[in-house]
Amino acid sequence: xxxxxxxxxxxxxxxxxxxxxxxxxxxxxxxxxxxxxxxxxxxxxxxxxxxxxxxxxxxxxxxxxxxxxxxxxxxxxxxxxxxxxxxxxxxxxxxxxxxxxxxxxxxxxxxxxxxxxxxxxxxxxxxxxxxxxxxxxxxxxxxxxxxxxxxxxxxxxxxxxxxxxxxxxxxxxxxxxxxxxxxxxxxxxxxxxxxxxxxxxxxxxxxxxxxxxxxxxxxxxxxxxxxxxxxxxxxxxxxxxxxxxxxxxxxxxxxxxxxxxxxxxxxxxxxxxxxxxxxxxxxxxxxxxxxxxxxxxxxxxxxxxxxxxxxxxxxxxxxxxxxxxxxxxxxxxxxxxxxxxxxxxxxxxxxxxxxxxxxxxxxxxxxxxxxxxxxxxxxxxxxxxxxxxxxxxxxxxxxxxxxxxxxxxxxxxxxxxxxx
Amino acid sequence: xxxxxxxxxxxxxxxxxxxxxxxxxxxxxxxxxxxxxxxxxxxxxxxxxxxxxxxxxxxxxxxxxxxxxxxxxxxxxxxxxxxxxxxxxxxxxxxxxxxxxxxxxxxxxxxxxxxxxxxxxxxxxxxxxxxxxxxxxxxxxxxxxxxxxxxxxxxxxxxxxxxxxxxxxxxxxxxxxxxxxxxxxxxxxxxxxxxxxxxxxxxxxxxxxxxxxxxxxxxxxxxxxxxxxxxxxxxxxxxxxxxxxxxxxxxxxxxxxxxxxxxxxxxxxxxxxxxxxxxxxxxxxxxxxxxxxxxxxxxxxxxxxxxxxxxxxxxxxxxxxxxxxxxxxxxxxxxxxxxxxxxxxxxxxxxxxxxxxxxxxxxxxxxxxxxxxxxxxxxxxxxxxxxxxxxxxxxxxxxxxxxxxxxxxxxxxxxxxxxx
Numbered sequence: 001x002x003x004x005x006x007x008x009x010x011x012x013x014x015x016x017x018x019x020x021x022x023x024x025x026x027x028x029x030x031x032x033x034x035x036x037x038x039x040x041x042x043x044x045x046x047x048x049x050x051x052x053x054x055x056x057x058x059x060x061x062x063x064x065x066x067x068x069x070x071x072x073x074x075x076x077x078x079x080x081x082x083x084x085x086x087x088x089x090x091x092x093x094x095x096x097x098x099x100x101x102x103x104x105x106x107x108x109x110x111x112x113x114x115x116x117x118x119x120x121x122x123x124x125x126x127x128x129x130x131x132x133x134x135x136x137x138x139x140x141x142x143x144x145x146x147x148x149x150x151x152x153x154x155x156x157x158x159x160x161x162x163x164x165x166x167x168x169x170x171x172x173x174x175x176x177x178x179x180x181x182x183x184x185x186x187x188x189x190x191x192x193x194x195x196x197x198x199x200x201x202x203x204x205x206x207x208x209x210x211x212x213x214x215x216x217x218x219x220x221x222x223x224x225x226x227x228x229x230x231x232x233x234x235x236x237x238x239x240x241x242x243x244x245x246x247x248x249x250x251x252x253x254x255x256x257x258x259x260x261x262x263x264x265x266x267x268x269x270x271x272x273x274x275x276x277x278x279x280x281x282x283x284x285x286x287x288x289x290x291x292x293x294x295x296x297x298x299x300x301x302x303x304x305x306x307x308x309x310x311x312x313x314x315x316x317x318x319x320x321x322x323x324x325x326x327x328x329x330x331x332x333x334x335x336x337x338x339x340x341x342x343x344x345x346x347x348x349x350x351x352x353x354x355x356x357x358x359x360x361x362x363x364x365x366x367x368x369x370x371x372x373x374x375x376x377x378x379x380x381x382x383x384x385x386x387x388x389x390x391x392x393x394x395x396x397x398x399x400x401x402x403x404x405x406x407x408x409x410x411x412x413x414x415x416x417x418x419x420x
Numbered sequence: 421x422x423x424x425x426x427x428x429x430x431x432x433x434x435x436x437x438x439x440x441x442x443x444x445x446x447x448x449x450x451x452x453x454x455x456x457x458x459x460x461x462x463x464x465x466x467x468x469x470x471x472x473x474x475x476x477x478x479x480x481x482x483x484x485x486x487x488x489x490x491x492x493x494x495x496x497x498x499x500x501x502x503x504x505x506x507x508x509x510x511x512x513x514x515x516x517x518x519x520x521x522x523x524x525x526x527x528x529x530x531x532x533x534x535x536x537x538x539x540x541x542x543x544x545x546x547x548x549x550x551x552x553x554x555x556x557x558x559x560x561x562x563x564x565x566x567x568x569x570x571x572x573x574x575x576x577x578x579x580x581x582x583x584x585x586x587x588x589x590x591x592x593x594x595x596x597x598x599x600x601x602x603x604x605x606x607x608x609x610x611x612x613x614x615x616x617x618x619x620x621x622x623x624x625x626x627x628x629x630x631x632x633x634x635x636x637x638x639x640x641x642x643x644x645x646x647x648x649x650x651x652x653x654x655x656x657x658x659x660x661x662x663x664x665x666x667x668x669x670x671x672x673x674x675x676x677x678x679x680x681x682x683x684x685x686x687x688x689x690x691x692x693x694x695x696x697x698x699x700x701x702x703x704x705x706x707x708x709x710x711x712x713x714x715x716x717x718x719x720x721x722x723x724x725x726x727x728x729x730x731x732x733x734x735x736x737x738x739x740x741x742x743x744x745x746x747x748x749x750x751x752x753x754x755x756x757x758x759x760x761x762x763x764x765x766x767x768x769x770x771x772x773x774x775x776x777x778x779x780x781x782x783x784x785x786x787x788x789x790x791x792x793x794x795x796x797x798x799x800x801x802x803x804x805x806x807x808x809x810x811x812x813x814x815x816x817x818x819x820x821x822x823x824x825x826x827x828x829x830x831x832x833x834x835x836x837x838x839x840x
Contacts, residue, residue, distance in 0.1 A: 007487055007542050007551045033538050035492050036525070041538065042490045050490075067427055070462045070470075072455050073493070073558065074515075074575045095494075095517045097527065099574075100564050105456070107517065107527075118453050118461065122427050131427045138493065138558065144520050154519075155494045 001044075001324070002346075003359045006030075008043050010371045021218060022303035023149025025315055029374045031323075038146025038154035040299075045375065048323040050157065053298040054136055056188050056320060057159050060181040064174070066134040066161055071114050073138060075106040079113045083274045093141040095154075107140035112293055115162050116271040123289060126166050126282050130174060134161035136298070148220060151259055151303040163292040166279065171290040175266060178294050182212055182262050189301060190309060190318035195261060196232035198223050199242065205268020207245065208237070212262035218307040219259035226252040259304050267291040315376030316399050319418055324357040326415060327377035331365045331384040342383045345393075345408070354415060373398070379418070381411060421464075421744070422766075423779045426450075428463050430791045441638060442723035443569025445735055449794045451743075458566025458574035460719075465795065468743040470577065473718040474556055476608050476740060477579050480601040484594070486554045486581055491534050493558060495526040499533045503694045513561040515574075527560035532713055535582050536691040543709060545700050546586050550594065554581035556718070568640060571679055571723040583712040586699065591710040595686060598714050602632055602682050609721060610729060610738035615681060616652035618643050619662065625688020627665065628657070632682035638727040639679035646672040679724050687711040735796030736819050739838055744777040746835060747797035751785045751804040762803045765813075765828070774835060793818070799838070801831060 008030030015034055018024050026032045031046030042050055080086035088094055095107040108114070115133060122128065139158045146154050165171040179197060186195040191214050198213040213223045213232060222235040233242060235255065243250060269288040272278065277289045309316045319325060326349070330342035346358040357377060359368050372380055382394040392405040428450030435454055438444050446452045451466030462470055500506035508514055515527040528534070535553060542548060559578045566574050585591040599617060606615040611634050618633040633643045633652060642655040653662060655675065663670060689708040692698065697709045729736045739745060750762035766778040777797060779788050792800055802814040812825040
């Protein structure tokens with residue numbers, strides 16, 4: 001894409017009421033726009049990143065047998081009354097609204113109820129199990145405070161998968177599979193080293209759930225981590241009892257701030273009992289379906305990446321989710337020599353299928369470099385009167401700052417090999 | 421995809437309260453699920469179709485220079501008060517909700533206000549124009565009645581593009597370009613022949629807007645069409661005055677029922693004046709930006725396709741939006757001969773990149789054929805003991821019912837050539 005085409009521009013300052021580092025950088029670089037506290041629009045560069053995060057998650061969900069759907073935001077009160085969660089004191093983040101005839105509706109904060117009701121149409125026999133259904137959908141949560149940028153929104157995209165299994169063994173196998181899929185997602189997004197599978201509070205049907213917590217001072221959670229064993233426990237359940245039940249001692253555990261980037265939860269038969277989601281087992285008996293729920297917020301992940309992988313100049317995207325793989329920065333001379341050269345180079349690279357953002361604006365070199373640092377595309381090629389004279393391209397790594405002179409063929413070879 | 425993997429099943433009956441043909445067929449075939457009147461979830465087959473409709477629209481929007489964003493559903497009251505449209509008597513389809521501190525919020529019915537406010541950050545000079553910004557976003561409209569299935573929802577996906585131009589000439593050129601892009605979209609989706617560019621009521625800044633109306637008895641609109649000239653006029657403005665201003669006579673116009681599948685609208689400076697969205701022109705003077713808005717509902721289009729392209733047996737998808745291109749129906753014998761053969765064929769075809777739904781279920785032939793007719797994949801290959809014996813594949817066209825015997829190589833060649 002030509003940068004002159006892009007409608008967004010970088011800004012020196014973020015809105016004054018914005019306190020989070022991720023939103024400040026993303027707003028300044030033109031990736032998102034703040035509508036209200038906790039409510040952000042995604043602009044072209046931001047949407048490209050978000051879609052790539054979604055793409056990585058979708059691949060991994062499909063790999064473990066997920067089937068994609070899109071449920072609705074408008075929610076039937078009756079469905080939620082079935083589990084007693086319509087009450088604002090039980091679920092305290094409801095946004096509610098009304099039809100013209102005063103019928104109350106909720107805006108989906110999560111979709112266990114709706115999907116369990118739906119699956120009654122499709123699950124009748126053990127032959128219909130297991131099923132794994134997921135969606136990327138906008139959730140609405142009426143948070144009292146929303147100060148963490150896109151890490152905690154009132155309106156945000158969420159991937160939620162729900163599993164429907166015939167017995168505990170089959171459920172446990174899938175639960176473990178999902179845990180591994182989640183670990184692959186965080187590794188692919190460059191957060192693997194700092195993300196811990198964390199014991200957290202369970203529910204009626206499981207002693208613990210598992211959270212994926214990424215260590216960062218921008219997080220709102222606290223976890224205890226043992227770096228040697230890689231075991232982590234959410235502060236909420238970091239008790240002598242928990243340690244004992246896990247066969248661990250307090251020694252070695254250090255408290256850290258973190259953000260919950262994913263969670264997986266065994267639901268047992270809580271929802272299937274409430275809705276009567278039963279099936280006829282192979283022995284002819286009627287049994288309730290065993291369920292699990294598995295969440296990841298792509299926007300929160302994007303915010304977490306920005307918090308962790310940025311420096312004083314701006315963002316440094318991992319290649320896999322970068323809005324473009326290469327930033328071609330042309331420093332124009334007074335004649336059109338550099339422009340003609342850079343236009344042709346841009347065309348060749350895009351024709352080869354490379355995702356290139358081409359800074360073809362008339363701005364001065366300093367401004368272009370500052371903007372490129374802020375936007376954070378991982379690799380950069382600089383073209384100027386000087387590089388053309390030397391018959392080279394100047395190649396720069398955004399993360400290390402390292403600069404090398406290479407040929408166009410070398411550039412193609414290098415970019416083809418890059419994976420991070 | 422293996423049909424045994426798909427969690428949905430076909431049904432004999434649609435819900436009793438469903439009156440529209442499109443929703444009845446789509447529910448029976450397992451494409452959508454009714455949550456509430458006018459509120460439908462998209463299941464795996466339905467989501468595949470919807471995403472393909474979106475893909476066609478996205479391509480055409482990118483071709484005319486659109487840049488994709490995603491704005492938010494939660495809307496700031498203040499922004500809407502700027503144009504006087506917060507009032508329920510002015511905009512009568514609001515869903516409204518509240519933050520915990522009682523701050524009122526609206527759920528986006530359309531996004532002129534929000535985007536105009538946003539663009540103030542990015543448009544300052546004639547150098548920043550023109551800009552074309554679009555999104556695919558869920559709209560919420562509190563319709564009193566919602567009886568047309570996915571053709572009129574209370575929650576539905578919408579592509580809305582907004583244009584920002586420096587002068588009337590530049591606006592008019594883009595308006596015309598969009599008109600052509602819209603015509604290409606409807607042609608690609610198989611609705612070209614029945615879809616008319618229709619004069620409809622304008623606003624303060626233009627005498628007429630243009631609607632794209634597809635003739636169908638399932639539509640809620642009425643238009644007058646002259647088949648010879650291909651001119652159409654919405655009944656709302658079919659007056660002597662309109663005919664005179666267009667230099668037409670009443671003769672030849674016939675009233676027809678239709679559905680509005682798209683609309684394009686010149687907004688003039690209504691929104692830019694309200695928000696102070698001005699720019700410095702090349703002559704140094706300050707001018708308001710000229711705007712336009714351009715809508716298409718992918719779900720409504722999908723519903724319209726079902727209304728028009730179905731028969732008594734079920735849906736007949738145009739190839740471009742079919743959930744799969746080919747339906748492989750295997751009629752299993754008592755040994756595993758047919759299964760082994762069909763499994764291998766399915767694997768070869770999918771490895772060649774063909775989108776195949778493989779009916780590998782144990783159901784009887786009659787049930788499989790009835791399901792295939794209902795689901796409506798345009799081309800079908802039947803594999804049985806008999807076809808294996810004859811060393812052929814039975815190839816069936818869903819639309820014409822025509823059946824031919826062909827080889828696997830012939831199948832590959834035919835499918836590669838098919839465009840509709």
